[in-house]
């Protein structure tokens with residue numbers, strides 16, 4: 088069968104598909120496919136191996152309703168019209184679990200970077216400003232014993248909470264629909280309302296999906312309720328915070344700093360004022376970008392493709408309802 092891949096795969100991953108007798112066709116250009124190009128390539132395929140931000144919307148799905156499986160090489164699936172895929176009987180695969188530690192580590196890295204203004208200080212050296220020693224200039228803040236607030240305590244949030252609890256003795260609070268019993272038992276985490284999360288967190292880190300409920304939830308009103316000494320971290324999706332409101336909250340010192348691995352849009356423009364702020368650290372969506380994690384994500388994507396093409400239930404499915412039909 089034919090598999091269309093939206094990037095060039097490592098040889099070892101590609102051969103695990105070709106060894107099964109499948110034909111793999113890769114998108115080799117260093118740009119994202121246009122929606123019409125994605126449709127054209129998928130119309131000649133039986134499965135889509137989707138890497139990067141491809142819009143798997145209603146139009147795409149209707150044009151490519153013959154696909155046996157769409158396997159995303161990501162845990163997030165906010166780029167997919169899942170209801171439409173389910174309606175058309177197309178299983179959508181993702182890569183849960185394997186990127187939790189790497190993504191949590193990125194949040195941990197950002198938190199420390201912001202607290203000590205590390206990226207800004209590095210830029211200062213490049214600008215030739217490592218000069219006269221002023222003991223009170225541009226000081227950072229300490230993290231030991233500060234309260235970590237997690238918005239969306241699932242697998243990734245749990246990993247960050249565990250690191251912060253162990254490394255810096257940080258008490259953990261979180262806001263979720265339901266209780267996270269493991270975090271309550273192992274990390275003494277406490278579930279609080281959204282307002283309490285905003286008011287009590289010294290570091291507030293976002294680990295939720297992008298949905299109609301969470302889009303723009305960190306807005307002017309939310310930032311105005313946070314501590315003036317607090318740090319906001321987002322490694323989930325850029326559209327969960329309102330960027331203009333975040334910039335104003337930083338400029339007006341409603342919050343102390345921010346660390347972002349995700350922005351809206353991506354990529355962020357190089358002249359974005361947030362990039363010049365001392366208390367801000369921005370990374371280019373590298374949450375899962377380690378060799379180990381990316382290989383595991385690709386392997387899970389392969390597992391989903393192989394199962395889907397052989398007519399079996401895919402192991403990591405975001406719309407298992409397709410199998411109840």
Ligand code: DGY
Nearest residue numbers: 160161162163374375
């Ligand atoms: C994910 O897997 O969702 C990461 O954000 C990479 O897109």
